[in-house]
Amino acid sequence: MRNQRRKGARRFSAGGVPGERRRCTSEVGEFIVGLTEAERAERYAMCLDLVRQLAVYCRRKAVKLPARSPNDLxxxxxRGVRNKQGAWQLGRPEVDWIVEQMRQAYKTTLDGFEDLENLK
Incomplete structure (x- = not known):
């Protein structure tokens, strides 16, 4: 009785398929775990845009709150970015990268370089 399939149930093979991404196969097709190159490029562009917005936001807040040191700001x-991580659907590595790039971009603008278009 335990080897019988339920009516309408599909067979599933947990065997891996060689390739770059982890995959599972089943009767219905192939399930790919991870981002495609297009999805990765889209997320990178989104994160880079967020870095630019945050650098401008920091600069605006520095003018409004001159008593705050740059590091405090x-x-x-x-902290605000990390608190919104879930709402913005960002992974921890993405948030870490965004914060690092934001700090670098803000410090660059403090040194008089305001070319955020060339941020990498």
Whole structure:
């Protein structure tokens, strides 16, 4: 009785398929785990746009709150970004990268370089 399939149930093979991404096969097709190159490029563009927005936001807040040191301001913005991680559907590595790039971009603007278009 335990080897019988339920009516309408599909067979599933947990065997891996060689390739770059982890995959599972079944009667219905192939399930790929992870991002495609197009999805990865889209997320990178989204994160880069967020870095630019945050650098501008930090600069605006620095003018409004001159009593705050640059490090205090960046820590404050970082906490805000980390608190919104779930709402923005960001993974931890993405948030870490965004925060690092935001700090670098903000410090670059403090040194008089305001070319955020060339941020990498």
């Amino acid at each position: 960046l820590d404050w913005v970082e």
